[in-house]
Amino acid sequence: KAGVTQTPRYLIKTRGQQVTLSCSPISGHRSVSWYQQTPGQGLQFLFEYFSETQRNKGNFPGRFSGRQFSNSRSEMNVSTLELGDSALYLCASSPGLAGGTDTQYFGPGTRLTVL
């Protein structure tokens, strides 16, 4: 099975712009979660989607949003970019089962640099 894919792998934007990142989950997986990783804050949970619905959300401002399509592919959008949004954005997919047996598998990430 192919793994989780994320596009683009690298992105450079300027402050005030917006950006859209894409994630294709493992075939058959219905849950997609997004994380932000920075040197200062580590890995932090952004949100999770299952069957096109956001089920859970982390503590991030409204500038961070996402959506999921009927084929389980997901996008996240960051509007009005700030310098602090420079980070590695990671997507993880899982079958979407209940709780502890729902193992997440991560993609390679998108490295976003905001100038």
Added chain:
Amino acid sequence: DAKTTQPTSMDCAEGRAANLPCNHSTISGNEYVYWYRQIHSQGPQYIIHGLKNNETNEMASLIITEDRKSSTLILPHATLRDTAVYYCIVRVGRAGGTSYGKLTFGQGTILTVHP
């Protein structure tokens, strides 16, 4: 989800077993122990998980103490490619509300395997 405590860093000689400890003294009965690792700037890689029994797969073994307050990840024959940050995560066994899709990462253990 329960909090975990891991040593900041550890060293291991190539070919020897690497034993990475994790303390999760406040773990609840329905919480699973997960291990991931992250090689520099790549997405985290799932290693293994367990509830209360010891687990083994092709990558590693997971030993959970009888009281479930701590666990040890064992890489039986470490190689240079095992150099990475290893994360121990405790995750609730039943999904719902704030647990959907969310993995809470700490700072992890930097494992350095040397020749």
